[in-house]
Amino acid sequence: GAVVSQHPSRVICKSGTSVKIECRSLDFQATTMFWYRQFPKQSLMLMATSNEGSKATYEQGVEKDKFLINHASLTLSTLTVTSAHPEDSSFYICSAEIAGEETQYFGPGTRLLVL
């Protein structure tokens, strides 16, 4: 149980384009999902918390207009990197919580490379 998937696993795009990353909870409903960014050989930095049916809560310093998060259902959250630039290249990881368990289960991550 508690399987979280992400799609795509890897994406390469040109500078200025937008990229959408999907995060799905496969065997449970996730009221709350989280988006993290991980730089090479560094720890995870929380970008935002999304709750189904409401606006995401962004961490300080994260541009909400650049990183659009939508949590339209209890099993799907999406992160759209708008007008991506090379500095947005990173490993993006999502996580989800089984209601009441107070534990985050992580997806396999999406590696974004912006050329």
Place this chain on the structure above:
Amino acid sequence: AQSVTQPDIHITVSEGASLELRCNYSYGATPYLFWYVQSPGQGLQLLLKYFSGDTLVQGIKGFEAEFKRSQSSFNLRKPSVHWSDAAEYFCAVGRWDKLIFGTGTRLQVFP
């Protein structure tokens, strides 16, 4: 300030040897405590967690961790390491929905 310290950036052990990965934290109250493992290019897998109760916690893959309040530590242990344990290990503390991650310890296992 709230923080998590994993003092060992890189640890190398022989297969079959015992392992201890250190995690120290600074937090205003007793936090929730987690250990996650990350294989190269992969997401994080939960090894174990501590919320309250018995301070020795058993996890998956033969791992255990002990919460020591007086030392603000939550060290991860395994009595006998397998080659497949080679990975990056992250300690995380805080509220379950506001985790603070350590910088990770990379474990290398020699046959």
